[in-house]
Amino acid sequence: MKYFIGNWKMFGVPKSINIIKKINFFHLKDKNRKKYRIIITPPYILLETFSKYFKNKKILIGSQNCYQKDHFSSNTAAISPYMLKSVGAKCTLVGHSDNRSEGDTNQMLKNKVNFALKNNLKVVFCVGENKIEKKNKKTFSVLKKQITKVLEKKFNKDNIIVAYEPIWSIGTGKIPTKNELEETIIYIKKILKQIYKKKNPAVLYGGSVDGNSVKIFKDIKEIDGFLIGGASKSSKKFIDIIKNYYR
Numbered sequence: 001m002k003y004f005i006g007n008w009k010m011f012g013v014p015k016s017i018n019i020i021k022k023i024n025f026f027h028l029k030d031k032n033r034k035k036y037r038i039i040i041t042p043p044y045i046l047l048e049t050f051s052k053y054f055k056n057k058k059i060l061i062g063s064q065n066c067y068q069k070d071h072f073s074s075n076t077a078a079i080s081p082y083m084l085k086s087v088g089a090k091c092t093l094v095g096h097s098d099n100r101s102e103g104d105t106n107q108m109l110k111n112k113v114n115f116a117l118k119n120n121l122k123v124v125f126c127v128g129e130n131k132i133e134k135k136n137k138k139t140f141s142v143l144k145k146q147i148t149k150v151l152e153k154k155f156n157k158d159n160i161i162v163a164y165e166p167i168w169s170i171g172t173g174k175i176p177t178k179n180e181l182e183e184t185i186i187y188i189k190k191i192l193k194q195i196y197k198k199k200n201p202a203v204l205y206g207g208s209v210d211g212n213s214v215k216i217f218k219d220i221k222e223i224d225g226f227l228i229g230g231a232s233k234s235s236k237k238f239i240d241i242i243k244n245y246y247r
Helices: 016-031 045-053 080-088 097-100 106-118 131-135 139-148 178-196 213-217 235-246
Strands: 002-007 036-041 060-063 091-094 120-125 160-164 202-206 225-228
Touching: 002 160, 002 202, 002 235, 016 036, 016 045, 016 202, 016 235, 036 091, 045 060, 060 120, 080 106, 091 106, 091 139, 120 139, 131 139, 139 178, 160 178, 213 235, 225 235
Parallel strands: 002 036, 002 225, 036 060, 060 091, 091 120, 120 160, 160 202, 202 225
Antiparallel strands: none
């Protein structure tokens, strides 16, 4: 099963549901629809209405983040995994580079993953190196630390997806070479195997994914799907990615 996950970031108002309706309409008619799953993560304010609308449909609605405590607390503007689950979210992103740069530590991320899984949310755990780390050939050591400091053997691997997002690639149009990407995904899977022994979580790629770049990625069999930023805000661009992947 491949994944096509759309991260809307700070985008969307109630009528933006029409974008997902068009994607859903395409999916219903697509002959390849059994080969992949679509998840869209709109902002918090849209989660409840979008989740209700797509409750019995094939598209899953998820959150872009969650707080590192569960149930209720006195933290202003914080949203716990329990609260996300209560409005119908099926999954959450954790560890996106945006949030890491705003102060998310490994311990905070571990708590987020732990509480999200306890509330039966699927977790899309994001990892990736920045431009300087890449230049200094630290990609593998950075990824190993990000993964091993957060993911534990006791966590339910069936509800974990790992998304490799090189920070230098997000929104820049720059993408890793085919060889670089293949080596990196294989390395991530090796680290995950050391933690989970048997079946690994799926590993996705994110970073300047669009209808053109996906043609390069489809030859890398190790990639289990994509975390898509800007292109997921347009039904046409998102659908083009899926079409071109299976072309």
